[in-house]
Amino acid sequence: MNIKKIFFVAVTCMALLACGESGKSDWKSQAWEVIEQRPDSALVILKKVVAEKLPEADRADYGLLMTMVDIKTRQEEIANDSMISASVNYYAQHGDKWHKAMAYHYRGVVRYALKNIPEAIKDLKTAESLAETLDDELLRNKIYERLAYCNYRSNNTPLVLKYSQKLLDSSKKMNDSVMVARSYMMVASGFDFMGIKDSARIYMLNSLDWIDALNDSLGRNDVLESVAMMYQDAGEVEKAEQYLTDWVLNHSHRGRAYATLAYIRQKQGRYEEAVICAKKALEAADHNIHTQSLDLLAELYSQLGDRSQAYAMQRRSKEFSDSLASARKTSQMADWQMKFDEQQRESLYLRKSTRWMVGIILLILLLVIGAWWNRRRVRRLRFRLDENIRQITDYQATIEQLEQYGEASQQEVTHLQEQIAQRRERIANKLLVGAKLFNRIGDKESLADASADDLQCLVDYFAQLRPKRWQEWERKYKDLSTAQYIFLILQEDLHYDDDIIASVLAIKRTSVRSMRSRIKGKER
DSSP states (O other), rough: OHHHHHHHHHHHOOOOOHHHHHHHHHHHHHHHHHHHTTTTHHHHHHHHHHGSSEEEEEEEHHHHHHHHHHHHOOOOOOSSSHHHHHHHHHHHHHHHHHHHHHHHHHHHHHHHTOOOOOHHHHHHHHHHHTTTTTHHHHHHHHHHHHHHHHHHHHTTTHHHHHHHHHHHHHHHHOOOOOHHHHHHHHHHHHHHHTTOOOHHHHHHHHHHHTGOOOSHHHHHHHHHHHHHHHHHTOOHHHHHEEEEEEEHHHOSSHHHHHHHHHHHHHTTTTTTHHHHHHHTTOOOOHHHHHHHHHHHHHHHHHHTTTTHHHHHHHHHHHHHHHHHHHHHHHHHHHHHHHHHHHHHHHHHHHHHHHHHHHHHHHHHHHHHHHHHHHHHHHHHHHHHHHHHHHHHHHHHHHHHHHHHHHOOHHHHHHHHHHHHHHHHHHHHHHHHHHHHHHHHHHOOOOOOOOOEEEEEEEEHHHHHHSSHHHHHHHHHHHSSOHHHHHHHHHIISSSSOHHHHHHHHHHOOOHHHHHHOOOOOOOO
């Protein structure tokens, strides 16, 4: 009975442990499943995780997921980009393309929220290059949208239009009606910024066909406000007023609708109503709308005969424009300094790289010249010995020929015999030097004091001493140097180990291994 209880307790504990481990490994998959549609649920899951106890890979995933949740829920303002930057750094070394693209995208979103537009654009461009190779249209769609906003903030109108058009194409591929409606409006705004009014009008009217897909008041309001402004700019006051319903005015969040209505009332001669609308438009967060409203108020007060108020509005407009210009100049100077510092770093890196490359090229060139010179010298030494042997053979043949035909005087024969004797003496001397050196290496003495000619004599002596082995080496290897032949003598004929070879050749032990690998590389 006791054994059954023990077995039951053990099984229960194992099951509980398995459930615990499963819970630990499931938090990521659970968070990924709900983060797009129900970010609040993802937040509940992530709050149960103790990030400090996670391994590095899981901590990177946690940082990415938590950043996504913070952006989607807006529960609290993001103070810095340190958490998502840690994820970016990990994925840059160990992550796949998708995780890299996601991390760079969301760091770009965070930096956009922190108003660090240049760095946001860099991250988003990196994410774009990665996402273009992935099968994830939703990710590309988000990146295009954010790049359009960043370039709008940077006053880069051509790129606003470019990314708005890419966003529209991507939204159509996804069959996302909401994003298609928003994309049409963004493309229209891009053409409008560039002064291409006809194209802007076409895209703006296309956005009306998709307005029913915009369930949120903010999106519907954007479309209706933009269409009303388009008609007002074209002078079609009645059509413009049709889109400025009470619902639009009550839901206007940027004051743009009131600015449009103020222009309409001005054209209708209803100046007092226009003033009321223009004042409401001053609450707009958009700087351009704010400036236009101040200028419009100055005109309206002038038309009403209130010169003091007109002058006050003109002064406020100028002060506001000056502050914007100053802020823009400060931002430009900051951007310039960042670009300057970046160019300086790139220039310094390029100079260092160039110096390293030049140094490496010179070193390689010196090694090549040294190898060529050594091979040339060895060939010249070997040529001298071969030339002596050839001359002896030629002299003997000449003597035999002269003696056969009786055409040579005793003096000529004697002279040729002397030449043969001299040649033989030279060969004998070389072989004698070679024999002495061979005896020295047989006694394991160092060859540090031997000259290049002496070392060649050692090689020539060995060729006469071991002709079969020499012929075998000649067939097996190509263009070996004198030192490499001596290495083969020490290793394959005398069977010395690396320590003795290093001692005889007066080189380091590591150089022995290098010489062995170089000789192997010259096998035919």
